[in-house]
Amino acid sequence: MRVAVISDIHANWPALEAVLDDLPAIDDVICLGDVVGYGGNPVQCLDYVRNRQWLTLLGNHDLACADRDVLDWFNDDAATAIRWTVEQIGPERVDWLGARPPTDRRDGALLVHASPRSPVFEYVMDAESAAANLAELGGSLCFHGHSHLPGVFRMDGDRVRHQYRTGPVELHGPVLVNPGSVGQPRDRDPDSSYGIWDTEASTFEFRRVGYDRLAAQKAIMEAGLPARFAHRLEFGY
Known part of the structure; x- marks a missing residue:
């Protein structure tokens, strides 16, 4: 099975539309959360994701729309965007966002927005946090987003190795895979980032558009x- 894995759309409809146009032949789509926040097209993005009935996880911006106490964790600008988003999308869409699962599993892989240890909030951006989360996985695979930084963390002996390149990467657990962000890339490349998971070949192909x-x-x-x-x-940061 070939599955598109996307994350962190952040209400950026032009970016989501470009990713959709770029999709090769696939069997399914998984969204790792944060459909909204930052961007100016929350209704369009949210309705598209809902109507396609993709498996969609709970991101921290999604949760903040449904639980205002979470805004205490946000900077002022991000909180402003959440309050505006809630006004635009209305109560029914807010309820749908809040009902998204924080974790799920597909073909042996753990799916989260942020990390295995803290599925909605923890950033995995360095060797220390990656090592701790890889230890949580045992021998399995985890897809996560949140940092907006595409790449793969895995153990290489007793050291953590980070790998990123466009094209297919072999997945042999334990491994953490971040597809990057559709709507707010932060790796100094402004192009949208996502990838294709081949469950039979056990590979992940990073793609930019x-x-x-x-x-x-x-x-x-x-x-x-x-x-x-x-x-x-x-600028992609």
Whole structure:
């Protein structure tokens, strides 16, 4: 089975649309959460994901829409975007977001938004956090998002190794796979990031695709959201 794994759309419809246009022949799509937040097209992105009935996990921005106490963890600009998003999407969509599962499993792989240890909130961005989470996995595979940084963490002897390249990467557990972000890339590459998981070959193919950043930036600015959310799209950070 070939499964597209996407994460961190963040209400960026032009980016999601470009990823959809780029998809090769696949059998399914998994979304690792954060459909909303930062971007100016939350209704369009959310309705598309819901209507396709993709397996969609709970991200921290999704949770913040449903549980305002979570906003205490957010910086002022991110919290502003969440409050605006809630006004746009309405109660029924908020309830749907809040009902997303924090974890799931597919073909032996653990699926989370953030990390095995803390499925909604923990950032896995360095060797220390990666090693601790790899230890949680035993010999299995985990797909996660949240950091917006594509790549694979795995053990190499007693050291953690991080690997990223476009094209297929072999998956032999324990391994943490981050497909990167569709709507808010932060690895200094502004193109949308996602990947294709081949469950039979046990590989993951990282893919990048350009999109209409000007349209995404315009949606953010016209919504009156913080300008830095638009600016960072130009540079991928």
